[in-house]
Structures are given as structure tokens and as C-alpha cells.
Amino acid sequence: MKRNDQNFDLLWDVTNLVGRFFSSALLGKRFRGGKELSAENRSFLTGLAWGGQIVGVGIAAKQSGQDEKIDESTLCLRFTVRRKVPDRRLTKEHRIPKRLRFEHLGRRILTDVVEHDSVAAMQAIGPGLxxxxxxxxxxxxxxxxxxxxxxxxxxxxxxxxxxxxxxxxxxxxxxxxxxxxxxxxxxxxxxxxxxxxxxxxxxxxxxxxxxxxxxxxxxxxVTNRFPDGSTFGPIVTSGDQLQRQVRMFRGTTGNWTSGIIRQLNVTRLISYPGVGSFSFSGLVESRLFNAGGDSGSPVVIDIPENPVVSMHIGGDNRDIAWSVPMMNVLSHFSVKII
Incomplete structure (x- = not known):
């Protein structure tokens, strides 16, 4: 592949900049990059880092996408992710743009997103995976x-x-x-x-x-720490969580989604493709975005301590989610969250 040295050097600088930012974010340290990254880019990249989906960033030939104007030998800033999620499942702030603007360069850098075919063996094993x-x-x-x-x-x-x-x-x-x-x-x-x-x-x-x-x-x-550094709080054992603000850490996106508890102790028929349809009672019904693959996602009260309410078991693949109280699950198996 022929390369444009000027373009390569530019991408090299950008890759190092983004890599240093990711390292600082994951370690909880202040990024000392001056004004090289705009506030918008800092917010966007922080979301990616805390989302736990980024495996690496580097320089590579454009691989994904169907843009006929881009030659296959064109170099770009490549983000390698644990799991590639369709844009329709991501909020705007969590989508990696086709071109990422760097104000200090006065340039918009072409990006690419590819899925890692074999995730690193030493990644954390915990909630949301x-x-x-x-x-x-x-x-x-x-x-x-x-x-x-x-x-x-x-x-x-x-x-x-x-x-x-x-x-x-x-x-x-x-x-x-x-x-x-x-x-x-x-x-x-x-x-x-x-x-x-x-x-x-x-x-x-x-x-x-x-x-x-x-x-x-x-x-x-093994860890019970979420990518944003928070962890689980006490188990909610009373019924006073009705209409409380809650959030759920979604496995499909690697990010939190927020909502509200609508009803307690409800009965619903839940269908699982390839498994069957079953009637469940004693459920917590919340207004939370959900999709196939989110089953198991933990639901907590939306305060810093993360008191644990329930575990998601199904929904309408839009914004109604059903979950079982965590205290019932732990009691059944005689286990505790560590």
C-alpha cells in the first residue's frame, strides 16, 4: 500500500493523542493535553472509554462502510471495539462519527470501526459483559x-x-x-x-x-465494578421504589440507560425467541430502553450508591422493561453480590 507520509504523520499524532486520552480516562487521571481536544471530543471519547467497548485505536486502511468515494488503501483512524453495534441502537453521542474533527489541526479525520475477532483474554469479567x-x-x-x-x-x-x-x-x-x-x-x-x-x-x-x-x-x-468506576450498593428490600428514577447497564451498548419504575408486582407474558413464551409474576416494570441481548442487565436506583433493584429478563425491545427483584434471585440461590 502506498502511503502519503504527511497524512501518515498526521494520523500518527492523532492516534497518540486519542490513545493517551483513553489511558487517562480509564485510570481516572486528568488528561494533560491542553487544548488539543475540544470539550465535545473529550465528552465523546470519555463515553467510549467508560463504555468498555474500545479494544484499541490505531492507523489502518479503511475497511468498513460502503463509501465508494474512499479508496480501500486510504488510511484512517481505526477504532477496534469488542462488539460492533448497529447505529440505530446507539444514541448520537455514542456513535463514532465517519469523520472526527480536531480543532487544533483544522481537520476532520476519517474514522473506521471494526469488531475485534477475538477479545483480549485479560479483559474484566463482570456486570454488563x-x-x-x-x-x-x-x-x-x-x-x-x-x-x-x-x-x-x-x-x-x-x-x-x-x-x-x-x-x-x-x-x-x-x-x-x-x-x-x-x-x-x-x-x-x-x-x-x-x-x-x-x-x-x-x-x-x-x-x-x-x-x-x-x-x-x-x-x-473478576470484578463488580462498572466501566465508569462505580459498583453495586445495598440490595433494595422494600417496596418503596415505585416511581423512583432507575438506570440499567445495558450489555448491548456497554452504557447506562435511565428511566423510571412504573409498576411493581406485575404479571406479564414474555416471549424468548427459540425458547418459548412464559408467564411471569412479581415483576418490576420500568420505562427503560432495551433490546435483545440486554437480558441479565442490572437495574439500580439512579443515585451514586447504586442500590440494586432487579435484573432485567425481557421487554418490548423499545422502552418497557421487565425485571425480577434482585433480593428474590439472591435468596433463591443463597448467594450474595461481592
């Missing part, structure tokens, strides 16, 4: 929990219709997080299915949950 069996639906890790007695075994909590769907619900089944979307390999196994709640097709269901026993060799990667 996509998870699935080798084949089957993808959901989200709710939290890292530990058995009350005997203390020691550590599990990832998620939804049963994702981690233990009918036909794949034998204890010992390997679970990937995030799934590598390759049915021929098991590249990102973090543990094995251990316990799960079943489904009653004729009566009421109250839980949709499963525990994945985590590989002890991955202990250094």
Missing part, C-alpha cells in the same frame, strides 16, 4: 456473586433463558463471555453452567436466573 453458550442467545452478566455457605465459589449471575436454554441446560456446559460468535470454537470460555431456574409453561414463573461457576484461573479478571 455479554455472555452466552457456544450456540444460543446472547445476554448480559448481571453481577459477580458468591455462595453464602460454603464461602469460596464465585459465580457470574445471568438469565436462565440465555445461559441455560432448553436443550443446553446440562450443568457443566461451557459459557463464553463475551461470545466469539463462532460455533466452531470456544475461544472465550470463562466458566461452566452450574445452577439455574426452570420454566413452567402452564403456570406462573417468578425467576429467570442462572449461575456460571467461574474458572478460578480467571480470578484476577
Amino acid at each position: 455479554p455472555a452466552a453458550q457456544n450456540v444460543g442467545p446472547t445476554g448480559t452478566i448481571t453481577a459477580i456473586v458468591q455462595a453464602n455457605s460454603p464461602v469460596g465459589t464465585v459465580f457470574a449471575l445471568g438469565c436462565a433463558h440465555v445461559l441455560a436454554p432448553p436443550g443446553l441446560n446440562t450443568p457443566g456446559q461451557p459459557v463464553e463471555a463475551p461470545p466469539d460468535n463462532n460455533p466452531q470454537s470456544l475461544g472465550n470460555v470463562v466458566g461452566v453452567l452450574r445452577q439455574f431456574t426452570g420454566f413452567n409453561s402452564t403456570g406462573a414463573n417468578f425467576l429467570d436466573a442462572a449461575l456460571v461457576e467461574l474458572d478460578p484461573t480467571r480470578a484476577s479478571q
Whole structure:
């Protein structure tokens, strides 16, 4: 590939600038870049860093997109992400623009977004991380929990219709997080299915949950910290959360979405593609944006302490979300969030 040295040097400077900013944001340090980045770019890049989706940034030939005006040998600023999400699922501030403007250069730099085909083995394992069996639906890790007695075994909590769907619900089944979307390999196994709640097709269901026993060799990667640095607060045990402002950490986007609790103790019929339709009772109904893949996402009261309300199990794939109270899930399995 022929390269324009002037353009390459410019991209080299921009890549170093963005890389240094990401490092500062993730470490919680102040970025000492002067006025090289506008307030708009700082806000945008901070969202990307805290979203936990960025694997790397560098210089590469334009790869994605169908812009016929751009030659395949054109160099650009490439963002490599853990999971590429369609623009329609992202808010405007979380979309990587086709060209990113750098005021101090007076230039708009061409960008590219590609999905990492094998996520780094040492990434954090915790709430919000996509998870699935080798084949089957993808959901989200709710939290890292530990058995009350005997203390020691550590599990990832998620939804049963994702981690233990009918036909794949034998204890010992390997679970990937995030799934590598390759049915021929098991590249990102973090543990094995251990316990799960079943489904009653004729009566009421109250839980949709499963525990994945985590590989002890991955202990250094396990965390209950969200990408923005916050963690879980106390478990909400009373019914006074009606009309409270809540937020949910979505596995599909790697970001928070905010809303309000509409009803408590509701009964709804929830359909899971490829699994079945089941009636659930005792649900928390909230107005929260959701989509397929968000099942398991934790719901907390929208205050800095993050008191834990529930775990998302289904919705209308728009803005109505149904979840099961976290206190019921933890009590059923005799575990606690660590």
C-alpha cells in the first residue's frame, strides 16, 4: 500500500493523542493535553472509554462502510471495539462519527470501526459483559456473586433463558463471555453452567436466573465494578421504589440507560425467541430502553450508591422493561453480590 507520509504523520499524532486520552480516562487521571481536544471530543471519547467497548485505536486502511468515494488503501483512524453495534441502537453521542474533527489541526479525520475477532483474554469479567453458550442467545452478566455457605465459589449471575436454554441446560456446559460468535470454537470460555431456574409453561414463573461457576484461573479478571468506576450498593428490600428514577447497564451498548419504575408486582407474558413464551409474576416494570441481548442487565436506583433493584429478563425491545427483584434471585440461590 502506498502511503502519503504527511497524512501518515498526521494520523500518527492523532492516534497518540486519542490513545493517551483513553489511558487517562480509564485510570481516572486528568488528561494533560491542553487544548488539543475540544470539550465535545473529550465528552465523546470519555463515553467510549467508560463504555468498555474500545479494544484499541490505531492507523489502518479503511475497511468498513460502503463509501465508494474512499479508496480501500486510504488510511484512517481505526477504532477496534469488542462488539460492533448497529447505529440505530446507539444514541448520537455514542456513535463514532465517519469523520472526527480536531480543532487544533483544522481537520476532520476519517474514522473506521471494526469488531475485534477475538477479545483480549485479560479483559474484566463482570456486570454488563455479554455472555452466552457456544450456540444460543446472547445476554448480559448481571453481577459477580458468591455462595453464602460454603464461602469460596464465585459465580457470574445471568438469565436462565440465555445461559441455560432448553436443550443446553446440562450443568457443566461451557459459557463464553463475551461470545466469539463462532460455533466452531470456544475461544472465550470463562466458566461452566452450574445452577439455574426452570420454566413452567402452564403456570406462573417468578425467576429467570442462572449461575456460571467461574474458572478460578480467571480470578484476577473478576470484578463488580462498572466501566465508569462505580459498583453495586445495598440490595433494595422494600417496596418503596415505585416511581423512583432507575438506570440499567445495558450489555448491548456497554452504557447506562435511565428511566423510571412504573409498576411493581406485575404479571406479564414474555416471549424468548427459540425458547418459548412464559408467564411471569412479581415483576418490576420500568420505562427503560432495551433490546435483545440486554437480558441479565442490572437495574439500580439512579443515585451514586447504586442500590440494586432487579435484573432485567425481557421487554418490548423499545422502552418497557421487565425485571425480577434482585433480593428474590439472591435468596433463591443463597448467594450474595461481592
